[in-house]
Amino acid sequence: MTGKISNTSLEQRARNIRRHALRMAEVQGQGYIAQALGIADVLAVSYFDGLNYRAHDPEWEGRDRFLLSIGHYAIALYAALIEAGIIPEDEIETYGSDDSRLPMSGMASYTPGMEITGGSLGQGLSIAVGMCLGLKRKQSGSFVYNLLSDGELDEGSTWEAAMSAASFGLDNLIAIVDVNNMQADGPSKGILNFEPLHEKFAAFGWHVQRVDGNVIADLVTAFRAARACGQRKPRVIICDTKMGKGVDFLEARERNHFLRVEPEEWSRALEAINAGRAS
Amino acid sequence: MMRDKYSRPHVAAQGVRLKTSAMIASIAGDDQPTRMAPFGTALVELAKSRPDVVGLSADLAKYTDLHVFAQAHPDRFYQMGMAEQLLMGAAAGLAREGFLPFATTYAVFASRRAYDFICMAIAEENLNVKIACALPGLTTGYGPSHQATEDLAIFRGLPNLTIIDPCDALEIEQAVPAVAEHQGPVYMRLLRGKVPLVLDKYDYRFEIGKAKLLRDGSDVLFISSGLMTMRALEAAAELERSGTRAAVLHVGTIKPLDTETILNEAMRGGRAVVVAENHTVVGGLGEAVARHLVLNGFSGRFHHIGLPDAFLDAGALPTLHDRYGISSQRMAETIRNWL
Ligand SMILES: Cc1ncc(C[n+]2csc(CCOP(=O)(O)OP(=O)(O)O)c2C)c(N)n1
Ligand SMILES: [Mg+2]
Numbered sequence: 154m155t156g157k158i159s160n161t162s163l164e165q166r167a168r169n170i171r172r173h174a175l176r177m178a179e180v181q182g183q184g185y186i187a188q189a190l191g192i193a194d195v196l197a198v199s200y201f202d203g204l205n206y207r208a209h210d211p212e213w214e215g216r217d218r219f220l221l222s223i224g225h226y227a228i229a230l231y232a233a234l235i236e237a238g239i240i241p242e243d244e245i246e247t248y249g250s251d252d253s254r255l256p257m258s259g260m261a262s263y264t265p266g267m268e269i270t271g272g273s274l275g276q277g278l279s280i281a282v283g284m285c286l287g288l289k290r291k292q293s294g295s296f297v298y299n300l301l302s303d304g305e306l307d308e309g310s311t312w313e314a315a316m317s318a319a320s321f322g323l324d325n326l327i328a329i330v331d332v333n334n335m336q337a338d339g340p341s342k343g344i345l346n347f348e349p350l351h352e353k354f355a356a357f358g359w360h361v362q363r364v365d366g367n368v369i370a371d372l373v374t375a376f377r378a379a380r381a382c383g384q385r386k387p388r389v390i391i392c393d394t395k396m397g398k399g400v401d402f403l404e405a406r407e408r409n410h411f412l413r414v415e416p417e418e419w420s421r422a423l424e425a426i427n428a429g430r431a432s
Numbered sequence: 433m434m435r436d437k438y439s440r441p442h443v444a445a446q447g448v449r450l451k452t453s454a455m456i457a458s459i460a461g462d463d464q465p466t467r468m469a470p471f472g473t474a475l476v477e478l479a480k481s482r483p484d485v486v487g488l489s490a491d492l493a494k495y496t497d498l499h500v501f502a503q504a505h506p507d508r509f510y511q512m513g514m515a516e517q518l519l520m521g522a523a524a525g526l527a528r529e530g531f532l533p534f535a536t537t538y539a540v541f542a543s544r545r546a547y548d549f550i551c552m553a554i555a556e557e558n559l560n561v562k563i564a565c566a567l568p569g570l571t572t573g574y575g576p577s578h579q580a581t582e583d584l585a586i587f588r589g590l591p592n593l594t595i596i597d598p599c600d601a602l603e604i605e606q607a608v609p610a611v612a613e614h615q616g617p618v619y620m621r622l623l624r625g626k627v628p629l630v631l632d633k634y635d636y637r638f639e640i641g642k643a644k645l646l647r648d649g650s651d652v653l654f655i656s657s658g659l660m661t662m663r664a665l666e667a668a669a670e671l672e673r674s675g676t677r678a679a680v681l682h683v684g685t686i687k688p689l690d691t692e693t694i695l696n697e698a699m700r701g702g703r704a705v706v707v708a709e710n711h712t713v714v715g716g717l718g719e720a721v722a723r724h725l726v727l728n729g730f731s732g733r734f735h736h737i738g739l740p741d742a743f744l745d746a747g748a749l750p751t752l753h754d755r756y757g758i759s760s761q762r763m764a765e766t767i768r769n770w771l
């Protein structure tokens with residue numbers, strides 16, 4: 154997929170991902186929709202510029218692995234998997250309902266394209282270390298991406314894995330950290346200070362980039378640079394994102410970790426995305 | 433169970449399906465009396481007379497009702513971040529310095545992620561840390577990451593630890609000052625948010641280590657804990673309609689177990705004994721009761737209602753309670769078929 158698609162169409166992909174996510178959230182009337190809107194640009198770049206995969210064969214051995222440790226972001230990844238043609242669009246209406254393949258928390262046993270079971274936060278990066286070691290043993294050229302949240306930076310296990318990845322020189326690992334400054338109890342800054350993040354990862358021995366996670370051109374550059382960097386180091390792309398991105402009245406909500414949205418607001422939200430008011 | 437994620441669901445063929453809406457689901461029925469945030473409210477009340485009380489959470493104050501305490505006493509609240517091992521280690525440290533820490537997170541994260549810290553930093557030293565955890569057993573449809581179906585099994589194996597499984601808002605309110613009074617570590621299962629109020633109709637008084645008979649009956653004896661006592665009372669009412677008289681013995685403390693009361697009630701009147709718990713059938717109240725009864729010569733009929741030894745499905749909570757046999761309807765059916 155790498156390099157074949159222009160930035161304009163990536164913007165269209167991101168808009169579609171936001172639309173799919175909004176339609177899923179509407180099924181429940183509530184949920185982790187602000188995260189999905191915030192991370193949509195990162196997912197568009199991941200699935201339409203960064204990752205190698207085969208939509209018809211989600212377990213193709215040569216694929217890059219995309220690990221979602223944040224189970225509650227499943228709504229966002231489902232939207233990307235739908236856009237990528239791995240999950241049919243008509244399953245949107247089953248999201249989070251009984252016997253759906255799209256449960257509210259992402260699990261590997263439910264969903265094609267979902268590599269790991271997330272939800273108990275802070276496990277993804279350790280699993281990524283093992284997969285990177287395994288891929289190297291198999292002499293595979295595949296990369297492992299792990300999307301983690303800023304909340305996951307609180308867990309000691311994340312930093313055990315970070316140290317380990319550098320220690321093993323895992324140059325096939327790309328961590329993406331969504332710094333949306335939000336956690337369950339409120340803004341991350343007031344929960345546990347993890348800054349300065351760039352310096353921390355660098356001190357841990359990583360190749361570090363920090364970008365505006367809602368600017369597609371910058372994301373494309375960073376994702377390509379992460380793959381191509383040439384150093385025997387794991388790579389991290391720290392993405393500062395905006396919760397609710399693209400829907401002004403959701404961006405404005407203060408405590409938006411788990412959003413309840415009024416029935417009539419969904420169509421307004423969709424209109425905002427369609428109108429591309431995503432500035 | 434292995435599911436086949438490559439076989440598509442019949443999207444169009446599905447009728448109305450229940451939704452998970454997992455994180456905020458209340459276990460209260462539509463017309464059930466409830467109280468809001470009984471744990472947080474009781475802790476604020478306790479803090480008035482106990483200046484040593486402090487509260488800690490791992491990014492889940494809002495979801496364990498500890499936010500009520502945090503708002504009332506911001507200077508006595510520690511936000512530890514989403515770091516459960518740190519949460520338990522720091523609670524141990526505060527207890528060592530003479531404070532009375534109440535530490536909250538979800539039951540899965542205390543029992544699974546932080547177990548070694550609870551074991552060595554807290555329980556082995558018999559420190560005065562009170563661990564209060566939301567989402568015990570099957571109280572969310574969110575899937576195995578949040579369903580603490582084996583928390584009692586994990587914690588029952590831990591020496592020194594007192595384990596409380598409260599039934600309703602009233603019992604939570606009464607348990608908070610009681611566990612504060614108790615010397616040593618406590619693990620308490622929490623119901624949060626809008627919590628049903630049931631035991632006010634039974635003149636109930638929570639005491640650590642005491643099982644209490646809530647309702648008598650000559651055919652069946654339910655021995656239950658936590659929200660399953662609520663269900664047992666409903667099932668008993670349901671069974672009464674078809675002429676089966678069921679007693680309900682509520683075991684608010686899982687450890688130490690009130691073996692005397694349990695044995696006396698089980699031996700009285702030749703009733704069929706049914707243990708009901710919101711927990712896997714492995715390692716919880718059912719096995720604890722069965723062991724005790726067998727060791728003491730009980731030879732009557734025994735049945736065990738609990739969750740299967742499996743990772744449970746995601747889905748709507750009422751669907752799952754029906755599927756796994758812990759709704760009052762399913763319990764009554766099970767007992768009718770068994771008797
Ligand atoms: C180990 C673990 N502890 C606690 C939780 C409960 N929890 C779910 S989401 C969340 C917030 C974590 O921060 P983040 O992922 O940054 O939140 P968001 O950006 O989605 O608001 C918490 C504490 C969990 N899922 N796993
Ligand atoms: Mg966050």
